[in-house]
Amino acid sequence: MKLSEALEQCPTELLVGGDWRPGADGRRITVHDPATAEPIASCASASEADAVAAVDAAALALPGWAATPARERSAVLRRAYELMTERADYFATLISAENGKALTDARAEVGYAAEFFRWYAEEAVRLAGTVQHAPAGGGRILVDRAPIGVAVLVTPWNYPAAMATRKIGPALAAGCAVVLKPAGETPLTALAVGALMAEAGAPAGVVNVVPAARSGAVVAAMLDRPAVRKLSFTGSTEVGRTLLRTAADRVLSTSMELGGNAPFLVLEDADPDVAVAAALLAKMRNGGEACTAANRFYVHESVADEFGARLAAAMGALRVGPGLDPGTEVGPLVNAAARTKVAELVEDAVARGARVLTGGRAPAGRGHYYEPTVLDRVAPDSAILAEEIFGPVAPLVRFRDEADAIRLANDTEYGLVSYVCTRDLGRGLAVAGALETGMVGVNRGVVSDPAAPFGGVKQSGLGREGGHEGILEYTETKYIAADW
């Protein structure tokens, strides 16, 4: 689909209580194309008053939605899955245009995003409680699940559709009404998701969407409203910490999907084909702009030369270009600041002795591009091993002893995901058990699956999204002591 056609179809006002309306103070957010740094569209920006109106609309819609039979809520989500799948081209075009990612990545995201609707359409009708005999006798213990209430959802720019549907799906399945505050870089996809939910049959006020230029003030205003019972946030650990403090004032239930610093271990008995293919996926899916992106490669010294050479050849062969060009495999980074950060991390690593096997430059010309890069023999004190790179750069560190590799892998405050490659499954599972992360990929470079509980330990987050666990985040446990 042509970008002009997609932009024509995409709403650009706030979605509040079923109405599309401009922001109360008339402000707008300009959306830029990362391939050119030029503006491509604008949308309304919510003020605090707009955001509070969205919370009030959700509060008004909540009782009706919570009382709607699960089968009907499920049907709305199923319809959302079908509509998003039918319109994959439209969503992929919007995602690629405002985020910059290659169309192939954008299409993959749409498939992933739609699957959350399908999965939670199936979960909506399977939310069960328990009944047990009180051990002391004389009564029964009934445990029920009730919708938690109005949920505020705050999402990042790197997966503008999937991070929204991963929250909206389980929230609606559980019977909650939501206000989505998307990232300022990628509001169009979120507004398109809002329109899709209305078309799928979500009643007015059940899904509200409020992009906001002043995200701090606007989210704080929403969290201050008594009707709000839940905050689900995906983004950086730094902003997550701030929001946890704010949420503490009202003792809000929070789910936090935060930053990562994923280690990728290649043991000496790894199948080289499997290790390189998994590394390429773990590093380059979404151009490296993923919380799950492999951030540090620990490679056994006996296989490091071959692994480094093969990964560099594969990374160096990737076609870099505008996301919307059909031949592009790696698009630009989201903005100038993201590219500057990547360039500085590479410069620091090289200054400390790293060898550039491929890439290592930001090409001249317009657009926020950075070359796919592999760095070998990265020194342990390099900033690139401690910080989230969020770009197409693979730093390699050699190890001799498996225990050392595990110690280095765990030497971080992050704990989202890790990867290990080995032909010995028993050994792989033992290493997986020793790695301090919420998720581990064994001989594979992607762990994300709508049917699986996604989330981190340590400062990578609280709670899980996806799987059966994902719907529980939007429920309260209600215990009833009963005699009969």
Ligand code: NAD
């Ligand atoms: P970010 O933390 O800057 O922003 C995330 C969201 O929070 C955006 O909507 C932003 O507008 C909003 N925000 C920013 N400051 C705020 C404040 N003070 N109060 C309230 N809201 C505020 O993150 P980003 O740059 O958009 O996304 C990249 C980060 O997200 C990376 O750290 C990445 O690892 C993380 N991420 C994590 C997951 C996961 O599932 N764990 C998934 C995707 C991205």
